[in-house]
Amino acid sequence: MSTVLIVDDNPSHLKLYAWILERGGFHCLPVLVQNQMVAIPGEERFDLALLDYRLGNGVSAAETAQQLKALHPSLPIVILSDMLWMPEDVAPYAVAFVRKGEPEQLLETISSAISADGTARRR
DSSP, X not given: XXXXXXXXXXXXXXXXXXXXXXXXXXXXEEEEOBTTBOOOOSSOOOSEEEEESSOOTTOOHHHHHHHHHHHOTTOOEEEEESSSSOOTTTTTTOSEEEETTOHHHHHXXXXXXXXXXXXXXXX
16 A cells, blocks of 8 residues: 655645545555644655645745655655646646645546556655
8 A cells, every 4th residue: 555645734634635545545644734844754654745735834835845855856746736737836846736626636646656657666
């Protein structure tokens, strides 16, 4: 079972996306953004990061994506947003963009990104 790191500043959104992904067959590792920082788990293994674009608490999605890539260079990152297109500042770090409110598209995008090379990537 593939593991998805979910980064969001809203506990309700974390629960919702974890529920959607778990129903889709993924294991979820939710990370709540607090106090102007993202605590990326160092010991946990994950295959993909789902990153909300509009993080609060003074945290930038682009900086978070950059931090994730520095720690895990081959990690696929999917950006989740209510915008109509991929925001330019996170585009260099992301493999895909999904609009909020599209759970089927989210599951398809994550499945495709994880299995792009035919195997789950492990961190």
